[in-house]
Every structure is written in structure tokens, then in C-alpha cells.
Amino acid sequence: MAPFATIFSYPNNFRVQxxxxxxxxxxxxxxxxxxxxxxxxxxxxxxxxxxxxxKVPVLETSDGFCLSEGQAICRFIAESGSKADQLVGSDVKTRARIEEWSCFADQELTANLIPPLLMTLFKMIPYDEARYNQHASSVERAVKRVQVALESGNGKFLVGxxxxxxxxxxxxxxxxxxxxLMDAEMVKSVPKVKEYLDGLFEIEExxxxxxxxxxxxxRLRN
Structure with a gap:
């Protein structure tokens, strides 16, 4: 039986993970x-x-359906499997909350991680300390938002x-x-986030x- 889909990208792309x-x-x-x-x-x-x-990542299913954009690919996969109701929500409000966090991940976290990543690990753009600090501050703010959500005690995970x-x-x-960028010092200030991630990584998949x-x-700088 053919695989559900093939994904095209470079190694260790977190969007592919x-x-x-x-x-x-x-x-x-x-x-x-x-x-x-x-x-x-x-x-x-x-x-x-x-x-x-x-651009990558992109996906092609066994029946020839082609899809780009990491967020769309993830949602498509989540909706295509046996746990669609769990992964994307079975009612309109749950689906909206899940989508809210999905947008947050890319717009608040990833968008602010990419410029410092290109300055440091990949060295694809010149290091600019002011710009680096601006994005790092935005990442810290976003991580604290996750901490606040986890402190609310509305569930084991972000949505239930x-x-x-x-x-x-x-x-x-x-x-x-x-x-x-999210170093040991930052993690100390968001203990619920670390606890949450540790719990996620107990899930084999x-x-x-x-x-x-x-x-x-x-955190890595220039």
C-alpha cells in the first residue's frame, strides 16, 4: 500500500517534524x-x-494532491487521520481555539525566531544586535503567554x-x-512551559x- 503522502524538505526542518x-x-x-x-x-x-x-516544505499525497505552506500541511494531515476530531476539534469553538494557537505558533513564535536563527545558527544575514534583541524580546513575551495559559489550569494540554x-x-x-534562543535562564521563569514540554515528549509519536x-x-548570539 502506498504511503499517505511524501514530504519534501531539508533535514531537521521543525515544520516537517x-x-x-x-x-x-x-x-x-x-x-x-x-x-x-x-x-x-x-x-x-x-x-x-x-x-x-x-519553497519547502511541500507535500504530495499518493493520489497526486499537492500542498505547500507548513501550517496548511499540518492541518491537512491532522484532519486526514484517524484522530481528526481530537487533533482539530469536534465543535466550532474547540476548532477555533486550536486554530488560534496554531496561528500563534507561527505568527508570534516562529516569525520572531527566524531572523535570530538566520543571524546566528545559519549566518545567512548579518548580525544586528538591536534587531536580535527585539525579536528575542518578542519570543520571551510569547513564551510567557504559553505559561499564562498553562497556569490557568484549563486542561493538561493547550486545548483540553x-x-x-x-x-x-x-x-x-x-x-x-x-x-x-530559549535558554536555561528563560526556562526558569516559565516552569509550566518546561513541565508541559516534558510531558509532550513522553508521548512516543x-x-x-x-x-x-x-x-x-x-542563547546563541553572533
């Missing part, structure tokens, strides 16, 4: 495209015919008592943050997809 976690939770087989080389494979006429922007798309989206961003949680001792 999110997708794999959701696929595993929903009982779907998601495979990485073999011999895919970023900068080469995504510029071929065949690839661009399916994905005109040439079962893991949902919201948790995978937020966890993906926080895993990325832990590699270079999550642990396998992300490969474990790492918190840097000190």
Missing part, C-alpha cells in the same frame, strides 16, 4: 522524499510544475485534556527556540518526530 508527529498520531504513513537536495531538487521543472514557488494540533504547532516552535527536547545553556 510537526507533520511527522501529526501523521504518527493519526495513523498515517508520511515519508520523506528520497535524494532531495535543497537548492537543486526544488528548482527542477518537474518540481516547479507542482510547486511554483520552489488531549493532545491537539495546537500542541504540535506550539511545541515545534518551542523546540526550535530551545536550540539557540512526539518524541520520535522531534528527536527529543534540547534547551541551550545560553
Amino acid at each position: 510537526r507533520a511527522h508527529a501529526l501523521a504518527a498520531l493519526g495513523g498515517l504513513e508520511l515519508v520523506d522524499a528520497p535524494d532531495f537536495s535543497i537548492g537543486t531538487s526544488n528548482r527542477t521543472p518537474e518540481f516547479l510544475a507542482k510547486f511554483p514557488l520552489g 485534556e488531549q493532545i491537539t494540533l495546537a500542541d504540535i504547532m506550539v511545541a515545534g516552535s518551542l523546540v526550535l527556540a530551545g536550540r539557540f 512526539v518524541k520520535k518526530a522531534f528527536g527529543g527536547l534540547q534547551i541551550c545553556e545560553q
Whole structure:
């Protein structure tokens, strides 16, 4: 039987790790495209015919459905598996709350993580201390928002008592943050966040997809 879908990207892309976690939770087989080389494979006429922007990650199902944008890919996978009602919500308010957290993950966390990431780990843009500090401050603010939500005691997870798309989206961003910006000092100020992440990584599908949680001792700068 053919896999549910193939995903195309570079190694260790947290957006792909999110997708794999959701696929595993929903009982779907998601495979990485073999011999895919970023900068080469995504510029071929065949690839661009399916994905005109040439960006990754992108997904193609076994029946030829093609999809780009990490958030859309994750939602599609979550809705396609056996735990769709759990992962995306079974009523309109729950679905809205899950979507709220999914948007938060990309707009408040990821959007502020990418510029410092490009300055430090990838060194793709010049280091700008003022800009770095601005984005780091925004990440801290967002992480504290997660802390406040967890302190409210409305459930074990961000939306209720079962893991949902919201948790995978937020966890993906926080895993990325832990590699270079969310350091030990920051984590001390948000104990509920650390406890929450530790609990998520006790779930085998999550642990396998992300490969474990790492918190840097000190945030990476230039």
C-alpha cells in the first residue's frame, strides 16, 4: 500500500517534524522524499510544475494532491487521520481555539525566531544586535503567554485534556527556540512551559518526530 503522502524538505526542518508527529498520531504513513537536495531538487521543472514557488516544505499525497505552506500541511494531515476530531476539534469553538494557537505558533513564535536563527545558527544575514534583541524580546513575551495559559489550569494540554494540533504547532516552535534562543535562564521563569514540554515528549509519536527536547545553556548570539 502506498504511503499517505511524501514530504519534501531539508533535514531537521521543525515544520516537517510537526507533520511527522501529526501523521504518527493519526495513523498515517508520511515519508520523506528520497535524494532531495535543497537548492537543486526544488528548482527542477518537474518540481516547479507542482510547486511554483520552489519553497519547502511541500507535500504530495499518493493520489497526486499537492500542498505547500507548513501550517496548511499540518492541518491537512491532522484532519486526514484517524484522530481528526481530537487533533482539530469536534465543535466550532474547540476548532477555533486550536486554530488560534496554531496561528500563534507561527505568527508570534516562529516569525520572531527566524531572523535570530538566520543571524546566528545559519549566518545567512548579518548580525544586528538591536534587531536580535527585539525579536528575542518578542519570543520571551510569547513564551510567557504559553505559561499564562498553562497556569490557568484549563486542561493538561493547550486545548483540553488531549493532545491537539495546537500542541504540535506550539511545541515545534518551542523546540526550535530551545536550540539557540530559549535558554536555561528563560526556562526558569516559565516552569509550566518546561513541565508541559516534558510531558509532550513522553508521548512516543512526539518524541520520535522531534528527536527529543534540547534547551541551550545560553542563547546563541553572533
